[in-house]
Each structure stands twice: as C-alpha cells, then as structure tokens.
Amino acid sequence: MPFSKLGLSDKVLAAVQTAGYPNPTPIQEQAIPHVLARRDVLGIAQTGTGKTAAFVLPMLTMLEKGRARARMPRTLILEPTRELAAQVEESFEKYGKNHKLNVALIIGGVSFDDQDGKLMRGVDVLIATPGRLLDHSERGRLLMSGVELLVIDEADRMLDMGFIPDIERICKLVPFTRQTLFFTATMPAEIQRITEQFLHNPVRVEVSRPATTAAAILQQLVKTGREPHDKRDTLRRTIRAADSFKNAIIFCNRKREVAQLHRSLVRHGFNAVALHGDLDQSARTAALDAFRSGEAKLLIASDVAARGLDIPDVSHVFNFDVPHHADDYVHRIGRTGRAGKTGTAYTIVGPGDGRAVAEIEKLIGQSIPFADALPGDPAQADALAAPYDSASEPRRDDRGGRNKSRGGSRGGHRGPPREHHREAPRVEAPRAQDARHEPRPESPRQETRPDHRPEPREQRQTAPVARIDDARHRQAPARPREPAEPSGGDHLPAFLLRPIRGKA
Numbered sequence: 001m002p003f004s005k006l007g008l009s010d011k012v013l014a015a016v017q018t019a020g021y022p023n024p025t026p027i028q029e030q031a032i033p034h035v036l037a038r039r040d041v042l043g044i045a046q047t048g049t050g051k052t053a054a055f056v057l058p059m060l061t062m063l064e065k066g067r068a069r070a071r072m073p074r075t076l077i078l079e080p081t082r083e084l085a086a087q088v089e090e091s092f093e094k095y096g097k098n099h100k101l102n103v104a105l106i107i108g109g110v111s112f113d114d115q116d117g118k119l120m121r122g123v124d125v126l127i128a129t130p131g132r133l134l135d136h137s138e139r140g141r142l143l144m145s146g147v148e149l150l151v152i153d154e155a156d157r158m159l160d161m162g163f164i165p166d167i168e169r170i171c172k173l174v175p176f177t178r179q180t181l182f183f184t185a186t187m188p189a190e191i192q193r194i195t196e197q198f199l200h201n202p203v204r205v206e207v208s209r210p211a212t213t214a215a216a217i218l219q220q221l222v223k224t225g226r227e228p229h230d231k232r233d234t235l236r237r238t239i240r241a242a243d244s245f246k247n248a249i250i251f252c253n254r255k256r257e258v259a260q261l262h263r264s265l266v267r268h269g270f271n272a273v274a275l276h277g278d279l280d281q282s283a284r285t286a287a288l289d290a291f292r293s294g295e296a297k298l299l300i301a302s303d304v305a306a307r308g309l310d311i312p313d314v315s316h317v318f319n320f321d322v323p324h325h326a327d328d329y330v331h332r333i334g335r336t337g338r339a340g341k342t343g344t345a346y347t348i349v350g351p352g353d354g355r356a357v358a359e360i361e362k363l364i365g366q367s368i369p370f371a372d373a374l375p376g377d378p379a380q381a382d383a384l385a386a387p388y389d390s391a392s393e394p395r396r397d398d399r400g401g402r403n404k405s406r407g408g409s410r411g412g413h414r415g416p417p418r419e420h421h422r423e424a425p426r427v428e429a430p431r432a433q434d435a436r437h438e439p440r441p442e443s444p445r446q447e448t449r450p451d452h453r454p455e456p457r458e459q460r461q462t463a464p465v466a467r468i469d470d471a472r473h474r475q476a477p478a479r480p481r482e483p484a485e486p487s488g489g490d491h492l493p494a495f496l497l498r499p500i501r502g503k504a
C-alpha cells in the first residue's frame with residue numbers, strides 16, 4: 001500500500017517524498033491508520049523497522065489542528081535514553097519541516113532552565129526521558145493534564161533500566177482519555193501487565209524480528225583464551241583480518257569494560273570512540289558524531305548506550321563479550337546488514353561462554369560457525385608470541401619496524417581489505433580523547449533520577465543502583481593498568497590510525 005493511502009496529511013506526504021521512502025514499512029502500514037483513527041496501539045517491533053516514523057508521521061498529521069498552551073504539552077513521547085530521545089527529535093525535524101510545531105527535548109545532563117523556558121513557551125511535542133520529566137513535573141513547571149497522545153517507546157528497555165515505576169507514575173499524571181501508543185521489542189510479563197493496565201482496547205501490531213535481516217549478516221564465533229588480554233588480542237587480530245572492513249561497533253557487557261577496551265584500543269593506535277552511561281552528554285554526542293561522520297572507525301558501546309541508535313551502514317559488529325541475554329545478540333548484530341547491505345558479526349568466545357552461545361543459537365534457530373584461524377593466532381604462529389616490551393605506549397619507530405617484519409606472516413590467511421594493505425605511518429594515540437571520555441561525576445540532583453542511572457543491568461549484577469552510583473561518585477575512576485599484551489600482528493590500516501579531534 002502506498003503512503004498516500006494511509007490517511008496522512010499532504011504536508012506529511014510531501015516530507016515522506018523528500019525523505020525518499022518509496023513505500024511504508026510493515027509497521028508503518030499497519031499502525032498509521034489506527035493511530036489516525038485515535039486507537040491505542042501496541043506495536044511489537046524493534047528499531048530498524050521504521051517504527052519511529054510509524055508514530056511521528058501520524059502525530060504530525062494530527063497536530064496540524066490545535067495549538068499548544070504554556071506548560072501543557074499536547075503530546076508526550078517517552079524514551080529510555082537521551083540518544084534515542086534526540087533521535088526522535090531529529091525525526092520530527094526531518095518529517096515536520098513543513099509544520100510549525102514546537103518540539104522540546106527534556107533529557108538529563110543538559111540545562112534545566114533552557115528546558116523550562118521551552119515548556120513555558122508551549123510545546124506541541126515533548127520528547128523526554130522519564131527521570132527529567134518527573135523532575136519538571138514535581139517542581140510544578142510542567143502540567144501533563146493537556147496530553148492528548150502518549151508514546152511509550154522501547155518499553156522493554158525501560159524495564160531493563162528500572163523505569164517502570166516512573167512510567168506508571170507518568171501514566172497516572174496524563175489524562176485517562178489520552179491515546180496511547182506503546183512500542184516494545186519483546187513482551188516479558190511485566191510489560192504485558194503494564195499494557196493491560198494502561199492501554200485501552202489496543203490494536204496489536206507485530207512485525208517480525210530481524211531474524212530475516214540476519215540472512216544478510218555473516219555470523220561467526222572467534223575462539224579466545226581465558227584472560228582479558230587474550231580477548232583484547234583476539235579482538236585486535238579479528239579487526240585487522242576483517243574482510244571489507246569499513247567501520248564497526250564493538251559491544252561489551254559492562255560499561256567499565258567499554259572504557260577499558262576503549263583505552264586499550266586507542267593505546268594500540270586504533271581510531272576508536274566509546275559510548276557508555278558514565279559519559280556526559282557532550283562526550284556521548286561527540287563520540288556518536290565522530291563515528292557517524294566516519295572520523296572514528298570503531299565505536300565501543302554497551303547495550304544500553306547503543307540501544308536503538310540509528311547508525312546506518314556499519315560493516316561489522318564485534319561482540320567483545322557474549323551478551324548475557326540472547327535478545328541482546330539479535331539487537332547487536334542488527335546494527336549491521338541494514339538497508340539491503342551485507343554485514344559481518346564476530347562474537348569472541350572464551351572458555352566460559354558455551355552456555356550463553358547455546359542460548360543465542362536456540363533463539364536464532366541456527367548454529368554459528370567458528371571463523372577460520374586468524375593471522376597471528378598464538379596457537380599457530382610462534383613467531384608472533386614474543387611479548388611487546390611497551391604495549392602501553394608503543395613508539396613510532398617500534399611500530400613501524402614491527403609492521404614490516406610481520407607483513408609476511410599474514411601469508412595464507414584472510415587479510416584486511418585490499419585497499420588497506422599499504423603500510424601506515426604510526427600516529428600517536430590521541431591523548432586528549434582519552435581524557436574526554438573519562439567518567440565525570442554528574443550533579444547530585446542528576447544522580448537521584450533514573451535516567452541518570454546508566455546501564456542498570458550491568459549494575460544489578462553487583463549491587464543496587466543507588467549504591468553503585470554513590471560509589472562511582474566517591475571514588476575517582478581507577479585507570480586500569482593492563483598487563484603487557486601479546487602483540488600479534490600490529491599492522492594497522494592507515495584509516496584506523498587517524499587521530500580524532502573531539503568536538504566537545
């Protein structure tokens with residue numbers, strides 16, 4: 001069915017045409033007519049299915065009638081992370097460029113007063129993370145009694161992040177008669193309960209998991225040793241050996257590992273940025289901008305930080321850790337092989353990961369083969385086993401020399417992309433960037449709000465969220481000293497060695 005048959009306004013259809021979308025995606029085709037008919041919608045869909053436009057386009061159509069009043073937003077969209085909220089705001093800019101609507105972003109980590117000023121001027125679309133929204137509401141700066149339409153996006157991620165109590169509070173602050181659009185990728189019992197409590201006779205719209213897209217993704221396991229430095233070494237060799245490498249997202253299970261791995265990769269001369277919950281907003285934005293623009297080739301991220309980010313055209317995904325939840329594997333590898341392109345997903349598997357891999361294979365209904373031996377695999381290349389004497393600060397001369405001597409060792413293995421075979425000059429790892437990504441304490445007020453509790457799934461493994469936050473802010477984050485790592489295959493393609501200049 002073409003967009004023109006869905007009931008969208010002419011202005012919205014013009015914006016869709018400008019965006020160049022030939023046809024609605026399944027979630028758009030199924031959801032948009034119901035949204036326009038003012039029905040509650042329960043959408044079971046993941047990012048990458050076009051679900052953002054499935055609610056933004058009909059909202060724009062509906063908002064063409066009526067006007068915003070001071071402090072009383074007409075519509076409210078809840079997102080679990082600041083990045084997702086910012087992404088939805090971008091969608092309103094993109095599709096709503098023919099409209100004169102006031103769109104406000106209410107997220108943590110940015111000025112409260114600026115947000116207050118926007119609310120005062122009247123808001124048609126309020127996009128918010130739950131914690132900061134409740135802050136404004138508790139201070140009496142925001143009235144939710146005028147909300148005609150509520151969108152709860154990525155509800156299962158809200159659950160993971162401990163936001164469900166906040167969502168319940170917000171649902172009670174908006175009028176009972178509002179329309180609700182509820183999106184989730186999965187339906188755990190707690191989400192089921194929320195939908196029964198807060199949706200009124202919803203239309204259920206379900207689009208298939210990206211298991212179909214996975215056909216475009218080459219998935220492989222890569223064997224590694226037990227120690228952390230084994231994994232880092234395996235990762236570096238896997239990156240260097242990757243075919244048709246353009247850029248990659250590297251997933252870790254914990255935000256601390258994200259920071260450690262980032263430092264390690266930068267020290268080894270890789271052009272990498274990191275994204276995790278301890279970074280302040282400007283550092284997150286700078287990291288994402290650097291990766292999206294191609295300035296940085298590697299983005300190291302945790303699941304929570306990367307969830308739902310629209311980063312088109314990623315050639316590779318590396319699972320530095322096998323995810324604890326099989327669902328996360330599907331989300332992670334879905335970052336590549338998008339929009340008709342092919343992609344590759346490598347998962348580094350250590351001796352204790354068997355059960356987690358079996359869970360994944362069960363979920364995706366296929367077994368994932370092991371990759372061929374990589375260049376510099378210690379098991380087969382004794383010549384590469386000599387430890388590097390200063391792994392923490394490789395020098396220009398050292399690196400150049402080693403590159404030369406290793407050139408031949410690639411022999412019969414799969415090499416890096418052809419255009420990158422040229423020897424690269426050694427560039428010092430960008431020190432400033434390291435500093436930019438050091439975790440910075442947030443203000444005490446921010447600590448108390450759930451949208452400033454980054455990565456709770458990671459935190460839950462050790463202690464309640466609040467305590468961890470306290471601990472995080474009491475102790476300066478230790479700069480981990482890595483053991484000298486074996487230096488298998490230090491050949492680096494030139495594009496991975498370019499230093500990155502931070503924008504923030």
Ligand code: AMP
Binds near residue numbers: 023048053308
């Ligand atoms: P989402 O699932 O909302 O994160 O959307 C994923 C991507 O699909 C975004 O980059 C959108 O620009 C794109 N997109 C949304 N709707 C369509 C469509 N009808 N045709 C092609 N691409 C689309």
